[in-house]
Amino acid sequence: MFVNFRRIRKWQFVQLMTACLVLSVVMVCWEQLDNHVISHAKSYSYRYLVNRFTYINKSFTISREQARSFSSFPYLLDHPDKCVDKDVLLLLFVKSSPGNIERRNAIRSTWGNESYIQNALGVTVKVVFALGTPPAKKAGLSCSTGSRVCFQEQLAREDRLSGDLIQQDFLDTFHNLTLKLILQFHWMHSRCAHARFLMTADDDVFVHMPNLVSYLQDMSSRGVTGLWVGRVHRGAPPIRSKDSKYYVPFEMYQWFSYPDYTAGAGYVVSRDVADKVYQATLTLNASLYIDDVFMGICGNAIGVSPQEHVYFSGEGKAPYHTCIYDQMMTSHGHVEDIYDLWKAATHPQVKQKTTGLIGRLYCTAVKMSLLCKPYYLNTYPCKAAFF
Ligand SMILES: *[C@@H]1O[C@H](CO)[C@@H](O)[C@H](O)[C@H]1NC(C)=O
Ligand SMILES: *[C@@H]1O[C@H](CO)[C@@H](O)[C@H](O)[C@H]1NC(C)=O
Ligand SMILES: *[C@@H]1O[C@H](CO)[C@@H](O)[C@H](O)[C@H]1NC(C)=O
Numbered sequence: 210m211f212v213n214f215r216r217i218r219k220w221q222f223v224q225l226m227t228a229c230l231v232l233s234v235v236m237v238c239w240e241q242l243d244n245h246v247i248s249h250a251k252s253y254s255y256r257y258l259v260n261r262f263t264y265i266n267k268s269f270t271i272s273r274e275q276a277r278s279f280s281s282f283p284y285l286l287d288h289p290d291k292c293v294d295k296d297v298l299l300l301l302f303v304k305s306s307p308g309n310i311e312r313r314n315a316i317r318s319t320w321g322n323e324s325y326i327q328n329a330l331g332v333t334v335k336v337v338f339a340l341g342t343p344p345a346k347k348a349g350l351s352c353s354t355g356s357r358v359c360f361q362e363q364l365a366r367e368d369r370l371s372g373d374l375i376q377q378d379f380l381d382t383f384h385n386l387t388l389k390l391i392l393q394f395h396w397m398h399s400r401c402a403h404a405r406f407l408m409t410a411d412d413d414v415f416v417h418m419p420n421l422v423s424y425l426q427d428m429s430s431r432g433v434t435g436l437w438v439g440r441v442h443r444g445a446p447p448i449r450s451k452d453s454k455y456y457v458p459f460e461m462y463q464w465f466s467y468p469d470y471t472a473g474a475g476y477v478v479s480r481d482v483a484d485k486v487y488q489a490t491l492t493l494n495a496s497l498y499i500d501d502v503f504m505g506i507c508g509n510a511i512g513v514s515p516q517e518h519v520y521f522s523g524e525g526k527a528p529y530h531t532c533i534y535d536q537m538m539t540s541h542g543h544v545e546d547i548y549d550l551w552k553a554a555t556h557p558q559v560k561q562k563t564t565g566l567i568g569r570l571y572c573t574a575v576k577m578s579l580l581c582k583p584y585y586l587n588t589y590p591c592k593a594a595f596f
């Protein structure tokens with residue numbers, strides 16, 4: 210009896226130790242688990258089961274006077290006549306930073322070359338760069354003194370040559386990206402309201418301009434309105450981990466999930482949507498600094514939902530292949546390769562190789578092998594192979 214009792218105690222001790230071990234592992238890993246699994250489970254169920262986010266609009270609404278503080282920065286560089294007297298198919302804003310002159314030059318001589326677009330594609334597309342002011346001592350611009358005046362002079366010189374910088378007097382930082390978003394919609398409203406579409410893109414995005422133009426011409430000829438298209442995030446949870454670049458405190462956003470939004474790397478809206486977003490920004494609290502999420506809040510406030518297009522990439526880089534070039538719209542993360550990619554993607558051979566029954570069958574097979582992998586590929590989805 211006594212021996213038995215000791216055995217049970219020993220057995221219980223082992224159980225207790227195991228429980229403690231499991232518990233401490235869970236406690237140590239809880240944050241990871243919470244960030245990656247639980248917050249997503251919560252946000253997806255919230256997005257799909259619970260509600261339609263109607264209260265977000267209300268909780269972000271502030272007075273016009275208060276909202277003006279997000280848009281009243283004076284312009285330091287501007288081109289009020291950029292769109293005058295022209296039938297502009299697309300106004301394309303590239304979100305750039307003062308130091309990224311090389312990226313801007315690469316865009317100007319590849320996919321963003323306005324005269325190429327006019328001559329080769331027969332439409333007017335205006336490509337402009339949205340900038341804030343350089344934070345002091347930021348590397349990238351070669352001002353040996355590191356002074357802000359010197360940076361600004363360099364920007365002015367660049368702008369005299371290219372005439373495409375739109376700069377407002379706010380610090381160009383990650384946490385001011387929403388101010389840059391507001392700049393774009395306000396600039397369109399006052400300077401280019403007749404453009405049929407507005408696109409916003411990062412300066413490391415590759416835009417397949419011929420494909421995009423023919424898509425937009427098609428949309429325009431069908432009189433499409435209410436368009437907001439890109440790579441859509443549905444049911445994304447706010448990141449509560451303070452180490453993350455995308456950290457958002459509870460006070461700034463209280464719910465389990467963001468409203469649907471398109472990845473900020475590149476998306477397009479039609480003129481009517483651009484105007485409604487402009488109107489919405491006049492009464493919304495824009496202190497939520499993640500610009501694409503803020504765009505989701507604007508979409509929520511105006512009752513417009515984003516649409517998915519399989520050939521808009523979010524964070525991902527498209528595979529290099531003729532069959533991809535035939536249909537791609539945007540691809541993210543291109544800096545050094547942009548010249549080569551532009552040459553390859555617009556080569557006349559792309560169309561030759563991908564048309565006809567044989568070409569189409571070949572491309573479907575190639576795209577399946579490139580995009581339909583059992584593990585997560587951060588590029589176009591598998592269904593793009595059949596598009
Ligand atoms: C833009 O394209 C035109 C041809 O249409 C070319 O003459 C010009 O050099 C290009 N611009 C740049 C900056 O590469
Ligand atoms: C945003 O820009 C304003 C105006 O220049 C500046 O006062 C503020 O510090 C900037 N905010 C961030 C987070 O950089
Ligand atoms: C806007 O929201 C922030 C929190 O995200 C808050 O601190 C601020 O007071 C709000 N502004 C107005 C005018 O209500």
Ligand SMILES: *[C@@H]1O[C@H](CO)[C@@H](O)[C@H](O)[C@H]1NC(C)=O
Pocket residue numbers: 263266267270509510511512
């Ligand atoms: C959002 O709020 C504004 C003003 O508070 C209101 O005019 C608008 O109808 C609301 N939008 C939706 C989709 O409920």
